[in-house]
Amino acid sequence: METNNKLNLPAIRRTGELALKQTEKTISKFDLSKKTSIASVMKSENVSVSQDILERERGLDLVLVGDLTASMTSYHKLLKDKFRELCKELFSMIENLRISIIFYLDHDVHLPYLTKVSKLTKDIEQLYHFIDSTPVSNEGNSTFDEAVEDALNDVASLNWREIGNRSVVLFGDASPHPANNCPLGLDFFDITKQLFKQNITINSVFCGSFYGDMQKKQDCSYGNFEKKIDYISAEQFFSWIANVTGGMVIGIERVDDLVDIIMAAAAKDSGHLDDLEAKLKKTAPNKLKLIDVAKKAELRKMLGNNSNKKLLK
Numbered sequence: 001m002e003t004n005n006k007l008n009l010p011a012i013r014r015t016g017e018l019a020l021k022q023t024e025k026t027i028s029k030f031d032l033s034k035k036t037s038i039a040s041v042m043k044s045e046n047v048s049v050s051q052d053i054l055e056r057e058r059g060l061d062l063v064l065v066g067d068l069t070a071s072m073t074s075y076h077k078l079l080k081d082k083f084r085e086l087c088k089e090l091f092s093m094i095e096n097l098r099i100s101i102i103f104y105l106d107h108d109v110h111l112p113y114l115t116k117v118s119k120l121t122k123d124i125e126q127l128y129h130f131i132d133s134t135p136v137s138n139e140g141n142s143t144f145d146e147a148v149e150d151a152l153n154d155v156a157s158l159n160w161r162e163i164g165n166r167s168v169v170l171f172g173d174a175s176p177h178p179a180n181n182c183p184l185g186l187d188f189f190d191i192t193k194q195l196f197k198q199n200i201t202i203n204s205v206f207c208g209s210f211y212g213d214m215q216k217k218q219d220c221s222y223g224n225f226e227k228k229i230d231y232i233s234a235e236q237f238f239s240w241i242a243n244v245t246g247g248m249v250i251g252i253e254r255v256d257d258l259v260d261i262i263m264a265a266a267a268k269d270s271g272h273l274d275d276l277e278a279k280l281k282k283t284a285p286n287k288l289k290l291i292d293v294a295k296k297a298e299l300r301k302m303l304g305n306n307s308n309k310k311l312l313k
Contacts, residue, residue, distance in 0.1 A: 059096025060165045060270040061120050063158065064262065065151050067172030067207075068103045068136045074255045075171065075207065076136045082259050083131055087124045089263060094270045098122055100158055101130055104151035104172075105137050107183050112137065115150050119159050148176035148237075149188040156194050166198065167269035169262050170241065171205035171252075178231040188237075189229050196225075196245050201301070203247035203265035205258060206238040246301025248293050264290040268298060 068076055091097055098120040105111045118130035148170075155168060179187035195202065224244060232240060242249035248268065250261050267276035277291045 059098070059161075060094050060167060060266060061098050061100070061158075061160055062090070062266050062269075063100040063102060063120070063155055063168045065102045065104070065155060065168055065170045067105075067146055067148075067174065068134065069105055069146060069174075070137055070139070071173055072171075072207065073136045075258060076131070076134075078255050078258055079131050080128075083128050084124060086259050086262060087127070090266055091122075091124075093272050093275060094266060096164070097266075097270070098161075099127055101127055102151050102154050103134050104147045106143065106146045107177075108139075110139060114147055115154050117154050117158075120161075143177070143181075144174060145177045145181070146172065146174040147182075148172065148174070149179075149182055149186040149191060150184065152176070152188060152191045152195065153186050155200065156191060156198065160198070160200075165269050165271070166200040167265060168195075168200060168202045168247075169205065169265050170202055170238070171207055171258060172238075173207045173234060175232065175234045175237045180230075189225075192241055192244060193225055200245065201247045201269050202241050202245040203261070203269075203297070204238040204242040204249045205261050206235060206249070206251050208234060208251075242297070243300065246297065248297035250290075250293060260287055260290055264294050268294040273298070 064079075066072065066075065066079070087099070090099070099122075100120040101118045102115060103113075104115045105113060107114060112135055116130070116134050118127055121127065151170075160166060176182075176188040177186075179185060179189075192202075229240070239249050241247075248265060250257075252258060252261070263276065264273075267273045273291065273294055277288065280287050280291065
């Protein structure tokens with residue numbers, strides 16, 4: 001786990017002063033490992049911070065959460081083949097980026113693991129080794145559902161930084177278990193509420209072969225936390241979890257589309273969607289439909305967040 005108990009904000013200054021060293025001394029006495037609120041630090045010390053500097057410090061924590069059951073073998077191969085190239089693009093576009101990867105299977109005892117977690121880091125080679133060394137299951141599981149709820153629980157306990165945008169790209173083809181069928185008693189509905197409260201946006205990629213064209217799903221009747229959900233179909237689940245957390249939801253056309261979707265989701269959640277759109281207009285105009293999906297997701301998030309927050313008070 002990466003830790004840093006001192007906040008490095010070079011442009012912070014006390015109101016009416018140009019005392020950079022004094023400001024750094026003030027900030028450094030706060031132990032950020034104890035979840036000290038950055039806002040409370042600034043309020044108590046009367047510190048003024050440039051918005052541009054805050055944005056650079058915020059960056060993005062991006063988590064890729066993927067199903068590695070046998071049906072997802074081709075997606076695992078894609079990540080191995082394209083991960084370094086994807087990271088090159090992401091790190092050049094987004095300042096202060098960290099990436100985590102979580103893979104999941106199911107609860108059957110004969111499977112090699114339940115979930116595997118590589119925590120948030122900037123170390124591309126460490127992440128690549130994690131992908132390369134984590135096997136896809138060659139054996140089937142005993143239920144149609146998979147351990148999505150366990151992977152989401154891992155997301156909640158990651159080494160998130162206190163300030164920063166938080167983004168998840170979830171890809172798979174099965175629903176989570178209902179709480180009464182999860183051996184650990186995990187409830188995907190309650191965990192998703194927790195993730196929403198942690199300001200985590202979940203972008204979902206449904207990889208079911210019957211999904212059809214890449215598109216934003218708009219026919220899911222579940223859009224908030226008002227009604228408790230115990231179980232829904234895989235297609236509805238991937239639509240619901242994106243809708244309720246303000247993410248984009250995509251049905252995949254080709255395996256290779258996953259890399260482009262990750263790029264679009266990361267650009268959206270880090271505030272670089274315009275940059276990506278400008279690039280695609282020049283290099284790959286056929287991919288601009290992803291920008292449209294991302295923009296609609298942003299609008300939906302703005303409209304839906306307030307109502308969900310009221311429900312959770």
